[in-house]
Amino acid sequence: MKVLVAYESRGGRTKRAAEAIADAVRTSGLEADVWPLKEAEPDQVRAADVLFVGSWVEGFLFFGVGPAKAARQWVAGLPSLSGKHAAVFCTYALNPRGTLAALGSGLRAKGASIDGEAAFHHRRPTEGSAEFARRVLAAVLGEPA
Ligand SMILES: Cc1cc2nc3c(=O)[nH]c(=O)nc-3n(C[C@H](O)[C@H](O)[C@H](O)COP(=O)(O)O)c2cc1C
Secondary structure (H helix, E strand, O other), rough: EEEEEOOOOOOOOHHHHHHHHEEEHHHHOOOOEEHHHHHHHHHHHHOOOOOEEEEEEEOOOOOEEOOHHHHHHHHHOOOOOOOOOEEEEEEEOOOOOOOOHHHHHHHHHHHOOOEEEEEEEEEOOOOOEEEEEEEHHHHHHOOOO
């Protein structure tokens, strides 16, 4: 089983979370690639059995709080993910509000099933990431976490 961890990060916190998730996946004995969204090619996305998508939380005065614009655009431009397992995560400073729900519904609209979600505070972007990765893999494999 091949896992792709794709993330949008400006200041490096979401990148740290993504790398910690990929490390935990590898510790479980699976192959994991980790890429910034802009370098994650559609072919790589298609080849992955499990896709983790992460973003930082971006607040807009009129549009509210959600995934960073680049992440929303990347998800909207994805090919069909019919039957693919996916999980979403974010890093935030104050409150992630609907960020994970928005990322999840964008991926569901492409046909993915969402097997987990996690929000990490930006001061501790890796705390709980290994547990999150294990929980998602257990859900994908249909095993108890
Ligand atoms: C322009 C901008 C807007 C932000 N808006 C919010 C927000 O509305 N709510 C929140 O919890 N964090 C907000 N943050 C904080 C970031 O989501 C947080 O610091 C995140 O961990 C940054 O991730 P990165 O280091 O991967 O870029 C904002 C950060 C920036 C730069």
